[in-house]
Amino acid sequence: MNYIKVNYTLEPKITEASEVLMAQLGDLGFESFVETEKGFEAYIPENNFSPDLLKDLFIPFGDVRTDYTTETIQDHNWNRTWEENYFEPILIDNDVLIRGSFHKTKEGVKHEIVIDPKMAFGTGHHETTGLMIKHILETDLKDKIVLDMGCGTGILGILCSKLGASEITGIDIEEWAYNNAIENCSKNNVSNMKVIQGDASSIDNKGYDIILANINRNILLNDIPEYSKVLKPGGLLMLSGFYESDLKTINDVTRKQGLNFISSKSDNKWIASTYRKG
Numbered sequence: 001m002n003y004i005k006v007n008y009t010l011e012p013k014i015t016e017a018s019e020v021l022m023a024q025l026g027d028l029g030f031e032s033f034v035e036t037e038k039g040f041e042a043y044i045p046e047n048n049f050s051p052d053l054l055k056d057l058f059i060p061f062g063d064v065r066t067d068y069t070t071e072t073i074q075d076h077n078w079n080r081t082w083e084e085n086y087f088e089p090i091l092i093d094n095d096v097l098i099r100g101s102f103h104k105t106k107e108g109v110k111h112e113i114v115i116d117p118k119m120a121f122g123t124g125h126h127e128t129t130g131l132m133i134k135h136i137l138e139t140d141l142k143d144k145i146v147l148d149m150g151c152g153t154g155i156l157g158i159l160c161s162k163l164g165a166s167e168i169t170g171i172d173i174e175e176w177a178y179n180n181a182i183e184n185c186s187k188n189n190v191s192n193m194k195v196i197q198g199d200a201s202s203i204d205n206k207g208y209d210i211i212l213a214n215i216n217r218n219i220l221l222n223d224i225p226e227y228s229k230v231l232k233p234g235g236l237l238m239l240s241g242f243y244e245s246d247l248k249t250i251n252d253v254t255r256k257q258g259l260n261f262i263s264s265k266s267d268n269k270w271i272a273s274t275y276r277k278g
Contacts, residue, residue: 001176002046003073006030006054008039010066017064019269021057023243026216028053031174033126039066045174046072092133096159101187111162114187115153116180128240131265131272132156132214135238139210141165147208147230149200149223150215150241154181154193160210161190168193171202200226207232214272217242221253228257233278236262240272247271 006025010017018040022033029048034041044053051070059066089099089106097109101116136156142164148157151170160168170181170193178197185193196202200223211227213220220239227237237259242250244266250273251261259275266272 003043004046004049005071005073006042006044006068007036007071008042008066008068010039010064012064013038014061014064016269017059017061017066019243020059020061021066023217024057026241027218043073045176090130092130093137095137096133098155111159113155113158113162115155115184116187127267127270128214128272129155131267131270132212132238132240133159134265135263135272135274136160136163136212139163139236139238141210144209145207147171147203147211147227148193149203149211149213149227150219151181151195152177152214154184154190154195156212156214157181157193158185158188158190160212161192162188165210166192169204169208170195171198171200173197173199199223203227203230205230208235210236210238212238214240217246217250220250224250224253224259225257228254228259228277231259231277235277237275237277238272239275240270242271244269244271247273 008021022040025042030042030044032043054068089097089103091097095110097106097112098115101114105112136159141160143166146157146160146165146168148168148170151157151172154170157168157170172178172181175197178195181195203226208230209232211231213227220241231237239250247264254261254275259277262274262276264271264273
């Protein structure tokens with residue numbers, strides 16, 4: 001699958017301005033972002049892109065000037081791209097090492113996850129992925145049935161398997177994510193994670209002990225009622241992919257679905273929150 005890369009430059013480069021732009025682009029279907037010296041790169045599948053998407057973006061900083069260029073990225077060896085440019089091993093809470101197959105292992109780490117990403121999101125480097133992992137590490141996963149919505153590379157579901165979950169279902173709407181999650185499950189010897197290409201309409205009604213959804217604000221607001229329907233009483237819902245400023249809006253929707261706020265974690269204005277049903 002080909003991608004469109006939009007290379008944004010900001011003058012001056014203000015973190016808050018970049019975050020506002022990325023949040024809007026995420027709502028428009030952009031899947032991943034990479035910080036650059038002068039701004040950031042944003043990636044979207046070619047068949048989802050139109051120049052009109054970029055016309056009405058708003059930055060509430062009058063002194064920030066923006067410019068962008070677009071480039072078509074041909075489907076190619078993303079592992080090589082990551083190895084050469086972006087992906088360094090990451091250690092979260094001294095417990096979880098996330099690395100590519102092209103990296104060396106590290107002794108003394110409780111859990112090691114090998115991720116060969118096809119695109120940028122889901123390597124653990126983005127704040128939201130790291131925050132979700134921290135929530136998961138504080139949760140008893142033994143014999144739990146888990147749903148991972150917007151599973152991306154499969155990293156969260158793979159970790160749940162390593163922590164004792166009995167059954168995991170990963171769902172992602174993108175074909176690259178579907179294929180990549182299956183590949184990464186194999187690399188990590190995870191045989192109890194089923195991966196489905198689809199959206200919230202693909203969720204079955206079996207009932208889940210834990211639901212993970214690291215997507216974006218608008219999709220979460222739309223799909224939280226669907227998550228609540230299949231979450232068992234006493235089950236946990238973990239959400240991320242939105243900013244601290246969105247938490248009240250998210251909490252208003254979860255409360256209406258009988259989901260009680262438990263806790264949240266923040267990093268660089270991104271946030272992940274956990275809820276219990278009933």
